[in-house]
Structures are given as structure tokens and as C-alpha cells.
Amino acid sequence: MADVVLRDVVKNYGALPVVHAINLDIAHGEFVVLVGPSGCGKSTTLRMIAGLEAISGGTVRIGDRVVNDLPPRDRNISMVFQNYALYPHMSVRENLGFSLHIAKRPKAEIDKAVAEAAEILSLTPLLDRKPGQLSGGQRQRVAMGRAIVRHPDVFLFDEPLSNLDAKLRTQMRVEIKRLHQKVGTTIIYVTHDQIEAITLADRIVIMRDGHIVQIGTPLEVFERPVNAFVATFIGSPPMNLLPATVAGGALRLADGSTIPMPPGLSVRDGQAVHFGVRADNIMPEGHSMPPTAHMAHVEMPVTLTEPLGTETLLFATLAGTEVQAKMLNPRPVRTGEVLRFGIALDKCHLFDATTGASLRV
Amino acid sequence: MDQGQSHRIRRRLLALGHFIGLLLAMSLICLPGLWVVLNSFRPTVEIMAKPPVWIPSELNLDNYRAMFGGIGEGGVPVLTYFWNSLVISLTSTVIALLVGMAGGYAFARYRIPGKSAVFVGLMVTRAVPGVALSLPLFILYGRLGIIDTHFGMILVYVALNVPFTIWLIDGFFRQVPKELAEAAEIDGCTRWQAFWKVEFPVARAGIASAGIFAFLTSWNEYALASQLTRSLNSKTMPVGLMDFTSQFTLNWGGMCALAVLMIIPALVLTFLVQKHLIAGLTFGGVKG
Numbered sequence: 162m163a164d165v166v167l168r169d170v171v172k173n174y175g176a177l178p179v180v181h182a183i184n185l186d187i188a189h190g191e192f193v194v195l196v197g198p199s200g201c202g203k204s205t206t207l208r209m210i211a212g213l214e215a216i217s218g219g220t221v222r223i224g225d226r227v228v229n230d231l232p233p234r235d236r237n238i239s240m241v242f243q244n245y246a247l248y249p250h251m252s253v254r255e256n257l258g259f260s261l262h263i264a265k266r267p268k269a270e271i272d273k274a275v276a277e278a279a280e281i282l283s284l285t286p287l288l289d290r291k292p293g294q295l296s297g298g299q300r301q302r303v304a305m306g307r308a309i310v311r312h313p314d315v316f317l318f319d320e321p322l323s324n325l326d327a328k329l330r331t332q333m334r335v336e337i338k339r340l341h342q343k344v345g346t347t348i349i350y351v352t353h354d355q356i357e358a359i360t361l362a363d364r365i366v367i368m369r370d371g372h373i374v375q376i377g378t379p380l381e382v383f384e385r386p387v388n389a390f391v392a393t394f395i396g397s398p399p400m401n402l403l404p405a406t407v408a409g410g411a412l413r414l415a416d417g418s419t420i421p422m423p424p425g426l427s428v429r430d431g432q433a434v435h436f437g438v439r440a441d442n443i444m445p446e447g448h449s450m451p452p453t454a455h456m457a458h459v460e461m462p463v464t465l466t467e468p469l470g471t472e473t474l475l476f477a478t479l480a481g482t483e484v485q486a487k488m489l490n491p492r493p494v495r496t497g498e499v500l501r502f503g504i505a506l507d508k509c510h511l512f513d514a515t516t517g518a519s520l521r522v
Numbered sequence: 523m524d525q526g527q528s529h530r531i532r533r534r535l536l537a538l539g540h541f542i543g544l545l546l547a548m549s550l551i552c553l554p555g556l557w558v559v560l561n562s563f564r565p566t567v568e569i570m571a572k573p574p575v576w577i578p579s580e581l582n583l584d585n586y587r588a589m590f591g592g593i594g595e596g597g598v599p600v601l602t603y604f605w606n607s608l609v610i611s612l613t614s615t616v617i618a619l620l621v622g623m624a625g626g627y628a629f630a631r632y633r634i635p636g637k638s639a640v641f642v643g644l645m646v647t648r649a650v651p652g653v654a655l656s657l658p659l660f661i662l663y664g665r666l667g668i669i670d671t672h673f674g675m676i677l678v679y680v681a682l683n684v685p686f687t688i689w690l691i692d693g694f695f696r697q698v699p700k701e702l703a704e705a706a707e708i709d710g711c712t713r714w715q716a717f718w719k720v721e722f723p724v725a726r727a728g729i730a731s732a733g734i735f736a737f738l739t740s741w742n743e744y745a746l747a748s749q750l751t752r753s754l755n756s757k758t759m760p761v762g763l764m765d766f767t768s769q770f771t772l773n774w775g776g777m778c779a780l781a782v783l784m785i786i787p788a789l790v791l792t793f794l795v796q797k798h799l800i801a802g803l804t805f806g807g808v809k810g
Contacts (some may be wrong), residue, residue, distance in 0.1 A: 246701035
């Protein structure tokens with residue numbers, strides 16, 4: 162087990178920079194998720210930690226060693242790949258024991274380690290099968306087993322669940338979290354799925370275009386996004402953003418209507434902003450909106466409804482922009498019906514219209 | 523009920539028709555081979571008979587006996603030819619495979635400037651008919667003094683086979699996900715170990731099929747061998763067949779007997795790796 166420290170780590174492909182001097186401190190035993198849209202540099206960062214990509218600048222430290230120039234085999238890490246990368250010509254047993262076999266460990270020790278890993282991941286009845294005879298979920302577990310057999314300092318996961326169907330993905334997510342609780346090893350996990358990130362991570366690292374945009378606990382990035390990108394990337398449905406202007410202590414929306422200024426913000430008069438509100442904080446009146454001190458009220462026609470069982474997602478139009486709102490304890494709503502919505506202003510955000518930066522103090 | 527039965531009958535008839543059709547096609551393809559085998563066991567009179575004798579009246583090993591017999595009794599140095607063929611084919615196959623693996627792997631895995639141009643260039647060499655090479659090769663070999671040597675023949679066949687093995691093996695390594703080697707490296711392998719312990723075994727079927735193709739090309743090649751070999755030093759079996767021709771006669775029986783001996787190793791080898799061969803061919807088929 163070890164901590165992982167990235168200092169000004171850069172990756173260039175020829176003249177093209179893909180990771181720009183990122184800094185990241187991962188504590189011993191922490192579960193960190195790198196998340197971002199495709200092409201944001203998250204996988205490249207992971208592969209630099211693994212030693213599969215050369216580091217163009219900066220240093221990567223695992224434990225007390227700078228590993229920049231160490232080959233993957235000397236870094237004492239394990240990695241689970243998106244396509245599992247199981248050795249197709251070996252049985253599950255051989256796949257699990259491969260790293261120990263390469264390290265020339267005694268056979269008894271290998272057998273014991275393989276049996277242990279198989280037990281943890283319920284792979285014992287499958288030990289003599291070839292990867293080709295396994296289902297997707299089973300292959301996924303073998304890949305994880307292969308990673309835990311060698312008791313590495315750090316586990317690296319590269320989008321391990323994206324090849325599974327939705328149900329299996331949820332199931333494996335729980336298994337990965339349970340595995341982390343059981344073995345307590347540092348985990349660095351890459352995904353483009355923000356739900357995976359929120360559910361798994363101790364801390365989330367949000368990346369975009371080769372930069373780290375925000376680092377924080379799932380709650381922090383959800384409740385206090387540093388900019389409009391994080392606000393819309395984390396959370397489902399994405400946060401509603403409405404263009405507005407600050408005018409005399411209130412917000413003037415595109416159609417000229419105003420809503421009161423949310424508290425705790427630093428703005429100047431005339432500033433162009435985006436008003437951000439999550440669907441959870443904009444609800445039709447009489448449907449379980451928790452009462453808060455700062456409420457605003459708007460009337461909006463409903464254009465589409467999406468019933469989700471315990472709640473219904475309402476699509477409505479506010480000042481020419483489509484917004485999504487939540488209706489708890491739902492009742493049937495007709496398309497075109499005009500409802501009165503309450504907005505919990507203290508949960509709302511303002512972002513600068515040009516820089517996208519959060520204006521919350 | 524009735525309908526089900528008629529349906530069943532129709533399906534059986536269709537299967538039977540299918541079978542007969544295949545049998546006819548196969549007999550057409552196999553007939554020349556069968557004729558060679560048959561002729562190797564019967565006297566010249568029967569071989570040359572008009573109209574042809576389909577059902578032999580007598581089968582014997584005379585042709586084989588004569589072939590292995592002394593010089594005066596129509597014997598030819600079969601074992602020497604066989605040995606030459608074996609040495610030349612096997613050596614050239616092994617070399618072509620090693621070069622093919624190195625080249626194919628490099629083409630499949632590494633970014634090299636001008637890669638596709640080099641690749642096309644390699645393939646173009648295959649477009650040149652072998653016979654067109656015989657004269658230039660003959661002059662070149664004459665100057666170098668390597669006419670009628672194993673070395674010379676091996677060189678020719680390696681040159682002939684390498685583009686093909688590279689092309690085929692490149693296709694196979696492309697199908698092996700590169701994450702396999704990466705996983706092996708993380709599991710503690712060096713780059714070299716990752717290749718031999720993971721990538722090579724996974725691509726083995728393809729490499730075996732490339733090997734068979736290379737071996738058969740060398741084993742069966744006649745045109746170049748007939749120019750570049752002279753004596754017992756290096757004459758291969760296909761060239762040895764010409765020993766049965768003389769100015770006025772053609773010993774068909776003897777020729778067929780030698781041909782049978784030639785076919786056997788190729789047949790055995792093909793049977794042994796048949797499964798891989800089919801996998802290899804269809805593999806190459808889906809390669810983009």
C-alpha cells in the first residue's frame with residue numbers, strides 16, 4: 162500500500178499536449194476516481210501512473226519512489242482494463258496466478274494466493290475454464306482477481322465496467338466498493354460515467370481538456386461545483402443553466418422577468434451570468450419542496466413528463482430555455498399545463514457567463 | 523402430420539442432393555491426385571492404354587522398387603532429393619517465419635514513418651512472377667558462385683516467402699489486443715516475456731498457418747529450382763521428377779511414384795495443422 166503523488170505531470174503526443182502539468186495527491190488507501198468526457202486525458206494519466214505511457218514532464222511518485230523511469234513491472238501496481246485483457250490461452254487459474262508465476266514464486270504459494278482470490282470473488286468453480294467460456298461479469302471478476310492476487314501498492318481501473326450491461330454494472334460497482342473495503346488498497350479508477358464516480362469515490366477528480374478542473378468529495382463537487390462544466394457534468398439530470406444579467410440586486414432572465422438574487426454570491430451590477438439550478442431544487446408547489454428561507458416562484462408550462470416511479474421529471478420552459486424539474490409524490494400532469502414552481506434559491510448557483518467560474522463565495 | 527412428414531422427406535432429399543453434389547465436385551478435384559497414386563502402382567502398358575483403364579487389373583510396387591533400385595535399373599537418388607527438399611524447405615520456412623514474426627509484429631504494433639509504403643512495397647514483390655526472376659537470379663547466383671547450393675535455394679525461398687509471412691502474421695498480431703501485452707507487463711513481464719508468454723501463444727494459430735503456406739511454397743516450387751540446381755548437391759524433389767524423362771521416353775510410373783512420395787509429407791503436415799489452417803484462412807478473410 163502506498164500514496165501516489167503527481168507533480169506537474171505533462172504528456173505530449175509529438176507537439177500536441179494532452180495532459181497539462183497536473184498535480185494530484187492520493188492518500189494511502191484512498192479510492193480516487195478520475196472522471197471527465199472522452200479525450201480529457203484521464204486514461205492517459207492513469208496509463209502514465211501504470212508506466213504504459215512515457216511521462217513527458219513532471220514526476221510521478223508511488224510510495225517513496227519516483228517511478229518516472231521504472232517499467233510497469235517494477236512499480237508494484239495492478240491494472241484492470243476496459244476489455245479485461247485476460248490471457249485467452251490460459252485457464253482462469255493460470256490467469257490469476259500468472260504474475261506470481263512470472264515472479265517465480267513457489268507453487269504452493271501461488272496455489273494458496275489463487276484460491277484466496279477466487280474465494281473472495283466467487284470464482285472457485287470456474288478455475289479450470291478458459292476466458293472464452295465465461296460471461297462478461299465473470300471475466301470482469303477474473304480481471305479483478307488477477308489484480309488482487311499480487312497484493313499491489315495501487316490498483317488502477319481503466320473504465321472497467323463500460324463493457325457490461327446496466328444491471329451487471331450496478332452489481333459490479335458494489336463488488337468493487339466491497340473489494341476496496343476488504344483489501345483497503347489505494348485505488349485509482351477512471352470512468353466517464355459520473356454516477357460511477359459519485360457512488361464509488363472517496364474523492365473525485367474532474368478533468369477536462371488535459372486539466373484538472375476540480376478535486377473533491379462526491380458531495381463537494383455536487384454541491385459546490387467550481388464552474389459551469391462541473392455543474393452540468395456531475396449530477397443527473399444535469400443542472401439547468403439559464404442566461405441572466407445581474408440588475409439591481411436581482412437576476413433578469415432572457416425574457417425580462419426577474420427572480421431574486423440567491424444568497425452568498427459575489428456579483429457586480431450588469432454582470433452577465435448563468436443561473437444554475439438542479440432539478441431537485443425546482444419543484445411544483447405542493448409536492449414536497451422542503452421549506453427554505455429563500456424561495457422564488459415562477460410559473461412554467463410543462464412540455465414533457467418523464468415518470469420515474471417515485472418521482473416524475475418535468476420538462477418546462479422558463480424564459481425561453483428548457484429546464485428540468487422534479488415532482489415528488491407525482492400526480493398525472495398534462496402537456497401544456499401551467500404549474501407554479503418553487504425554486505430553493507440558497508441551493509442555486511451563479512456562473513460567470515464568459516469564464517464559467519462559480520460566483521459563490 | 524402429413525405436412526410434417528413431407529417436409530422431413532424433402533429435407534432429407536435435399537441433404538442427399540447436397541452430399542452427391544459435394545461428392546462429384548470433390549471427385550473432380552481429387553481425380554488427378556488419385557490418378558497419380560493409381561499410376562504409381564501399375565505398369566506403363568496400363569497407364570498408356572487407350573481407352574484408359576479405370577479399374578486396374580494388377581497393382582504392384584515395381585515402380586517404387588525400380589526408383590529405389592540401382593542406377594541401371596531406373597533408380598533415382600530419392601533419399602538425397604528428399605533430404606535436399608526437406609533441408610531447404612524447413613530452413614527457409616523457419617527463417618521466413620522468424621523474419622515474418624519480427625516484421626509482422628513491427629507492422630502491427632509500432633508507428634513507423636512510411637509504414638504503408640514499405641508494406642505495399644513488400645507486397646509488390648509478390649506480384650512479380652517467379653519465372654521472370656529466374657534469369658536475373660541465375661546470372662547473379664552464377665557470379666556469386668552459389669548456384670547448386672542449399673544456401674542459394676534457401677535464400678530464394680526466404681525472399682519468396684517473407685512478404686507473405688509478414689502480411690499474414692501482421693494480420694494476426696493486429697487481432698491480438700495490445701492490452702494483453704500491457705497486462706502482462708504490469709503482471710511483471712519484460713517486453714520480451716510479454717511477447718513470448720502472451721502474444722505469441724495467442725497468435726500461434728496464425729503463425730502456424732503462415733508456416734504451412736511457406737513450407738508448401740518451398741516444397742512444391744519447381745521453376746526456380748530447375749534453374750538454380752544442378753546436381754545431387756541441391757536438387758529438390760520437384761526437379762528430381764525430371765530424372766524420369768529421357769530423350770525418347772517418359773517413365774510415367776516412376777514419376778508418379780516419386781510424386782506420391784512428395785505428396786505424403788505435405789499431406790501429413792496439412793492434416794496435422796488443418797484446424798489452424800482453416801482458422802488462419804478465415805482470419806485473414808475478415809482482416810480489414
